[in-house]
């Protein structure tokens with residue numbers, strides 16, 4: 001889409017949400033507190049060569065040491081960071097009840113100062129992928145099928161009725177290849193307000209997945225999800241290229257290739273105003289897709305350094 005300079009100057013709201021994924025612990029397992037999240041969110045906003053990385057995708061509503069509302073919420077309010085909230089959905093109904101309870105507690109505690117920042121709420125993260133043959137073969141851990149996710153989405157909508165988050169968009173995040181199996185996912189696609197897509201050409205080792213093909217592979221993945229999404233929004237909830245780690249098919253992990261992936265795929269997403277949460281600012285457990293693989297664009301540190309590991313400016 002093309003806008004005149006004058007129009008784009010007066011319509012900053014058209015700029016898409018951009019941000020990173022944030023786990024609830026540091027890579028050594030230490031639980032993050034409000035000041036830790038605030039340091040990360042502030043570093044993201046001040047990353048050299050970039051502007052506008054002021055959104056955070058979370059994986060859980062629960063603060064690990066207290067069982068209360070995750071402290072990323074007050075950190076986001078303090079820093080003006082928008083939020084794609086997440087509820088972990090693969091640990092059974094009792095644990096999901098705790099996720100929902102903290103979501104409702106957050107809505108009632110923080111009210112409009114939270115609601116104004118919430119871009120969406122994801123029920124689950126790659127739950128379906130983990131119960132596909134591919135996920136099972138990768139020992140990806142417990143998951144949940146589309147029918148179970150639809151049930152949970154209805155529970156969340158019911159719990160949020162009458163709270164300040166009653167009109168928030170509720171969706172789900174999964175891998176691109178999971179979404180496009182519509183014989184399985186159609187009821188879930190019908191149920192969600194948005195589809196969050198995780199796509200990593202680095203891991204697509206059954207394809208010719210060298211860095212040279214990475215941008216076309218990513219957009220092919222993304223567009224296949226758009227094709228099944230109907231009128232629903234498709235958001236990029238995870239993508240990135242590792243700066244170190246094992247070779248995956250033809251994909252080599254290196255600083256140079258991570259920079260190329262950002263410059264090509266990343267900058268095309270940002271220029272196209274696609275809602276994007278990059279993987280990742282600094283690596284953290286337990287959400288690193290595979291151990292030994294480092295996706296960070298900066299850090300590690302507390303707060304992470306604002307000087308990135310490679311050039312993040314979108315010059316072209």
Ligand SMILES: *[C@@H]1O[C@H](CO)[C@@H](O)[C@H](O)[C@H]1NC(C)=O
Nearest residue numbers: 132133177181182183184185
């Ligand atoms: C799609 O999902 C169905 C389960 O409904 C499964 O049997 C089938 O193997 C899946 N197809 C692919 C290509 O994964």
